Amino acid sequence: MPARPSRRPLRGRRPTLGPYLLIAPAVLGMLYLLLYPFGRALLISLQDFRLRELIRGDAEFVGLRNYQTLLSDPRFWDVVRRTFLFMAVNVAAIMILATLVALMIERLGRAGRAVVLSSLVLVWAVPVVAATTVFQWLFHSEFGIVNETLTDLGLDSFEGYTWLADGRAAFAILVALIVWQSVPFAAITLYSALTTVPEELYESARLDGAGAWTLFRSVTFPLVRPLFMLVLSLEVIWTFKAFVQIWVMTRGGPGDATTILPVYAVQTALANQRYDLGSAASMVTVLLMSGVLVLYFRQLFRQEGDQL
Amino acid sequence: MTPTRTTRTARKARTTAPRRALRRLPLRAAATLTVVICLFPVYWMLATAFRPSRDIQSYDPRLIPQEWTLDHFRTAVQADGFALFWRNSVLVTLGAVLLALIVALGAAYAVARLRWRGRRQFMLAVFIAQMAPWESLIIPVYIISRDTNMLDRLPTLTLVYFMITLPFTVVVLRGFIAGIPPELEEAAQVDGCTRVGAFRRIAFPLLAPGLMATSLFGFITAWNEFTYANFLIIKQQDSRTLPVWLSSFQTTFGTDWGATMAASTLFALPALVVFLALQRHVTSGLTAGGVKG
Amino acid sequence: MKHRPLVLLGAMLLSTGLVSCSSSDGGSDAGGPTVLDVWLMRDSVSEAFQKEFEAGFEKAHPEIDVKIQIQEWEGIGEKVTAALASNDAPDVIEVGNTQVAQYAQSGGLTDFTDRVDELDGDFWLDGLAEPGAWEGKQYGIPYYAANRVVIYRTDLFRQAGIDAATIKTRDQWLAATERLNKDGVQGIYLPGQNWFALAGFVWDEGGDLALQEGGRWKGGLDSPEAMRAMDFYKRLQALGKGPKDSDESRPLQADVVAKGQIAQVIATPGGAGVIAQKNPALKGKLGFFPIPGKTADTPGAVFTGGSDLIVPAVARHQDEAYTFIKELTGETWQTKLALAMSYVPNKTNLATAVASDPGAATMAVGAANGHATPNTPQWAAVEAKNPIKDYMTAVLTGRDPAAEAAKAAASITTTLNSGS
Secondary structure, three states: OOOHHHHHHHOOOOOOOHHHHHHHHHHHHHHHHHHHHHHHHHHHHOEEOOHHHHHHOOOEEOOOHHHHHHHOOHHHHHHHHHHHHHHHHHHHHHHHHHHHHHHHHHHOOHHHHHHHHHHHHHHHHOOHHHHHHHHHHHOOOOOOHHHHHHHHOOOHHHOOOOHHHOHHHHHHHHHHHHHHHHHHHHHHHHHHHHHOOOHHHHHHHHHOOOOHHHHHHHHHHHHHHHHHHHHHHHHHHHHHOOOHHHHHHOOOOOOOOOOOHHHHHHHHHHHOOOHHHHHHHHHHHHHHHHHHHHHHHHHHHHHHHHHO | OHHHHHHHHHHHHHHOHHHHHHHHHHHHHHHHHHHHHHHHHHHHHHHHHHOOHHHHOOOOOOOOOOOOOOHHHHHHHHOOOHHHHHHHHHHHHHHHHHHHHHHHHHHHHHHHHOOOOOHHHHHHHHHHHOOOOHHHHHHHHHHHHHHOOOOOOHHHHHHHHHHHHHHHHHHHHHHHHHHOOHHHHHHHHHOOOOHHHHHHHHHHHHHHHHHHHHHHHHHHHHHHOOHHHHHHOOOOHHHOOHHHHHHHHEEOOEEOHHHHHHHHHHHHHHHHHHHHHHHHHHHHHHHHHOOOO | OOOHHHHHHHHHHHHHHHHHHHOOOOOOOOOOOEEEEEEEEOOOOOHHHHHHHHHHHHHHOOOEEEEEEEEOOOOHHHHHHHHHHOOOOOOEEEEEOOOHHHHHOOOOEOOOHHHOOOOOHHHEOHHHHOOOEEOOEEOOEEEEEEOOEEEEEHHHHHHOOOOHHHOOEHHHHHHHHHHHOOOOOEOOEOOOOOHHHHHHHHHHHOOOOEEEEOOEEEEOOOOHHHHHHHHHHHHHHOOOOOOOOOOOOOOOHHHHHHHOOEOEEEEOOHHHHHHHHHOHHHOOOEEEEOOOEOOOOOOOOEEOEEEEEEOEOOOOOHHHHHHHHHHHOOHHHHHHHHHHHOOEEOEHHHHHHHOOOHHHHHHHHHHOOEEOOOOOOOHHHHHHHOHHHHHHHHHHOOOOHHHHHHHHHHHHHHHHHOOO
């Protein structure tokens, strides 16, 4: 099936036209379904656009006023700082754990591998809302099994301890939740990448007397590196955009302790009905995210350049 | 960090066969730990689904329910429109995933294997598309759908989910295709295969895990999506999807969590089924590729 | 090759899906009675009442075919917004009274100012009519109200030798609760984030959640009155094992009360039915009394919750929508609805209609001292984030009340003023 779209354009080996036909559906899709709405969102961020304007459709153009409002709000900058911290902590934890899990899966026997892979997929398949609710319960002050267990272990100060009322604890629980949900994808992808490393390479390296770490650093990692970088950058994007978990669990609270940029944008847009400010916040988010990933792009292109 | 040590020991274990069994012990321990951490919250969801309502949150939470009940599953299955919303979700999700897979495979192949001008720009665009702030695009998407009379229609959702999953699918597939040495295909072409034939016989089997991972991702993303489904399907109650339906267990007196968890369990099943269906292809793909013994 | 069946299956699903779905629109207005689309909220009417009403209404108005769709609370704000802005909105929508103000000022609703007299608007409950009005025009039509009372276990009260009828002030209430709170019985189950209950105490002390001063809103939780209210809440909350960090829905309050030895709980009277349904052994053992006030001569202040009905300006059947509203908010159906659901009817002159129902009658006592949340469209934004809940948890877990109150008040001030 996947070969079908490429059959016709390539039959005569005319690479001049073929590639363009192959990417045409993707390009058209992105233009109409993504770039066009994005353009409208950009427009909204330059207008006075609230519920009234959404209904009536006669928004007034206000230039950069929304951006001024946004950037002069000290709370916004707190949120930006928190977003970066949240992203860094999550991504580091996800990548380290996922690599370890992927290496582990590779070394397991057939049955063990199936069990681990299945449980990873199961995690991934649990609806986000259900998973978030379960985490909320585990850490519930009066009814949660975490406090129950800690109290049983003799740590009486945890009797009725209110995890989600403490900013840092709430932040940590959200990190745990997001890492728990993200590791399966990263681990499975990295494992898939590991399986494409030809066994012969390991054997020859071993003959050269390479140890485990050297083997990983000089054989495995360079080969899975493109995919590793890819997963890394995807995780950067996803944690930067984490929303549902936070919204369901804490709504950004207590106080602002778990408010990161997307939560802030939705608070302003959907709850406050300041669609204009919400759009502006999202534009800034995209800009900041590109800043983080610019390094990745540069590296991506250097590789591409080698191949070209 | 026990896993670190484990993997290293395991590495040695492969080289020194006699001590193998003993050496594999830490590896097994690490695997068990992974499975337990993965499954505990899932178990808790299941246990909740089978617990009588009054035991769901108690001052004395128990690991294993004292009493078991199927009431919540009954509530979930008998709720209005269960089958209908199920069908809607399956159609929308599968439609979006297949569309994305087909479109992405073409694009990924073009990027990874062919040389053409504008390739970098295209890849950059796809990558940037990943960052699309979908939470904020909902208003423009709504306005556009309204003005083109596409509100209240499932195909609108299919298209949105297609677009949400497409960039990711292209990027990951490109990674997988690029990871397969082109020499393999070239060798096959020398043996008389066409370019397409070479791709299909040599690269495609190796690509199976990638296809699995990407389609699963798309499936789960689309399957879980709530905001767009809630915002774009307005008057046609019959066109609602499962995530929107899931919220129907929330009442003015709070949420019927037992039913929610039972529904979530039923809701997670398709993803698992898709995985199990694809796993056979992964295994066969791996052995066919001769990559792994 | 072996992938082909899978692909074919997928392609088939895809095509049938697209075809069958895109052809499922239209066809509702072909001759016959006009189909009137109505959105009511989950649990705002019982199934039995809905059937009775539909039958009665369609008999009186055979030209209208009422199609009631029950909406869920989750995500309802976005959904109503989407409906108002669409080209084909439902004809009548039920909206919570703390939410209606934002829609009233949006310009997307039908103006009913001319018809207020016809609908007996003079008798409307203020807590429902005010938020439905904007700049002197009436957009939201009061539908029903409900407020909180104390639901108590008659058996546990008897055991402790307490007569609920003698509890008239909050001090007496505290003393009685303290006596109940022993031997494995919780005096009261009060989750830490029941901010409606706190709001009642705040009003009772003479404070407010927020006040308007010279066109600007100012959060009021840091006033001495509000601080006294929070202190009372804290003392009351300690007489039971309500979780300090969650509200009535997590976990479901009714579940907890149904299971445990809990003497009292604050809820709308309808909550008693839910408790008895979850634990039939408690049937007949649940009584009601109004939330006590600061002094014996006035009942405690309560938050008037409830709903308004609105008609989107783009709705296609404006006249039929008005007919529907007139019937549902008129005397006949209001009386039946109040009795069926333990509600306060939308008009003060109908209050006597519910005297026979103990829950509703108790509620009516409290309703006399009913209050609404600050009347500004921005209030919905405060509820969405809800700094009040954070504040309550912080104080209950031992943080400095003055500092936390100042923080919460400042947050409310910012949110309320950010709209204009």
